[in-house]
Amino acid sequence: MTKKLWGGRFQKSAEEWVDEFGASISFDQELVFEDIEGSIAHVTMLGETGILTNEEMNQIKSGLEALKKKAEAGEIEFSVSLEDIHLNLEKALIDSIGPVGGKLHTGRSRNDQVATDMHLYLKKQVKDIIGLISQFQSVLVEKADKHKETLAPGYTHLQRAQPISFGHHLMTYFWMLQRDKERYQEALKRIDVSPLGAGALAGTTFPIDRQRSAELLGFSNVYQNSMDAVSDRDFILEFLSASSILMMHMSRFAEEIILWSSQEFRFVEMDDTFSTGSSIMPQKKNPDMAELIRGKTGRVYGNLFSLLTILKGLPLAYNKDMQEDKEGMFDTVHTVLGSLKIFAGMVDTMTVNEDRMKDAVQNDFSNATELADYLAAKGIPFREAHEITGKLVFTCIQKGCFLLDLSMEELKEASNVIEEDIYGVLSPYEAVKRRKSLGGTGFDQVENQIQAARELLK
Numbered sequence: 001m002t003k004k005l006w007g008g009r010f011q012k013s014a015e016e017w018v019d020e021f022g023a024s025i026s027f028d029q030e031l032v033f034e035d036i037e038g039s040i041a042h043v044t045m046l047g048e049t050g051i052l053t054n055e056e057m058n059q060i061k062s063g064l065e066a067l068k069k070k071a072e073a074g075e076i077e078f079s080v081s082l083e084d085i086h087l088n089l090e091k092a093l094i095d096s097i098g099p100v101g102g103k104l105h106t107g108r109s110r111n112d113q114v115a116t117d118m119h120l121y122l123k124k125q126v127k128d129i130i131g132l133i134s135q136f137q138s139v140l141v142e143k144a145d146k147h148k149e150t151l152a153p154g155y156t157h158l159q160r161a162q163p164i165s166f167g168h169h170l171m172t173y174f175w176m177l178q179r180d181k182e183r184y185q186e187a188l189k190r191i192d193v194s195p196l197g198a199g200a201l202a203g204t205t206f207p208i209d210r211q212r213s214a215e216l217l218g219f220s221n222v223y224q225n226s227m228d229a230v231s232d233r234d235f236i237l238e239f240l241s242a243s244s245i246l247m248m249h250m251s252r253f254a255e256e257i258i259l260w261s262s263q264e265f266r267f268v269e270m271d272d273t274f275s276t277g278s279s280i281m282p283q284k285k286n287p288d289m290a291e292l293i294r295g296k297t298g299r300v301y302g303n304l305f306s307l308l309t310i311l312k313g314l315p316l317a318y319n320k321d322m323q324e325d326k327e328g329m330f331d332t333v334h335t336v337l338g339s340l341k342i343f344a345g346m347v348d349t350m351t352v353n354e355d356r357m358k359d360a361v362q363n364d365f366s367n368a369t370e371l372a373d374y375l376a377a378k379g380i381p382f383r384e385a386h387e388i389t390g391k392l393v394f395t396c397i398q399k400g401c402f403l404l405d406l407s408m409e410e411l412k413e414a415s416n417v418i419e420e421d422i423y424g425v426l427s428p429y430e431a432v433k434r435r436k437s438l439g440g441t442g443f444d445q446v447e448n449q450i451q452a453a454r455e456l457l458k
Helices: 016-022 025-048 054-072 085-097 099-105 110-146 166-191 210-217 226-231 234-260 288-311 320-349 354-362 368-377 382-399 408-414 428-433 443-457
Strands: 151-156 159-165
Touching: 025 054, 025 085, 025 099, 025 110, 025 210, 025 320, 054 085, 054 099, 085 099, 085 110, 110 166, 110 226, 110 234, 110 320, 110 443, 151 166, 151 354, 151 428, 159 166, 159 428, 166 234, 166 443, 234 288, 234 320, 288 320, 354 428, 368 382, 382 408
Parallel strands: none
Antiparallel strands: 151 159
């Protein structure tokens, strides 16, 4: 039976199944490198402040560096009986360098230690996520640039609304991702804070230098209140919240790709790399990666609500409930990183069926607003122009044709202000080109968006 590092006041040991229930090593071993990094900074500070001798400091640092190499090689064996990553590494250190390894824990607690680990972990992962968002945005910009004059139907209520530039549609997701990136950048301010040295909750009597520990770990700030330092999980909540919004954006995009690649739409075709077939229907090509991202959004939402619920009734400071903060965080990191990589690849390699999109806007009533605007520009009140256009659409439905198929006589019968130039106005290409208002779908405006986006990506 393994002796507990905290077991001095206990007269009997927990049964094995109780240890297994309470242990976190099955998942918090993912923090192995952050835990070692935090320990190296802590012992360096202990040596610099004279709390440990230089000889003790160097001996412990050498032991920690050796442990890091073993971790990189996957040679550390973790034990459930040692509960968590902190006690497992401390035991391994003591086994390696002797009793002096027990001095590493001077002036700190597992409470500030685990908080430090998670701050270090999220700081790195959020920077990686921001980088992947930028890569995805670059893919969108290039695809949008290629298709800024590709006509596509725009929708409201999933009904044909107005013709748009397909590049304009793609750029919508660029700006969503830009807001996502800014949310992560803002969250980094709260992640980049050191709790190390806060102790269990009340600080320590040792003359530690928390600013020095933070400096060694690359943190910009330190927590000003020791109880807040060990009980705060807002930084994880912010990360989970930003991730939920990002996944929601990707889920919306995934849903559109799923629709566009269906036989009913046939606007795009997914590359084989990001598609799968059917075990029974040989003709099938399923957009499984898009569907999976849409599905994984739910688990990220769940991780956010799980942590909110865990924290809502906790008294200060640390409570064992907070052990449940990690798995959802790890899962969200892996889900977001994987989804961003997959999505960028899907968009980069998908084939756009330009002719199919063009046919879609030629054979519908998405140019009806152009006729209403034309009439309004001729001095007819817009509400009256709207009604005239609506009646012409109804006429077309009865005749089985579209607005461009109506004769000049039929158009003039509806309103005598209509002239021959209406046919140019009703052209889908011209309809899109003429929408030059700031942020509109006009080709010049789409080009302006693309240039602005490229500046942001610099």
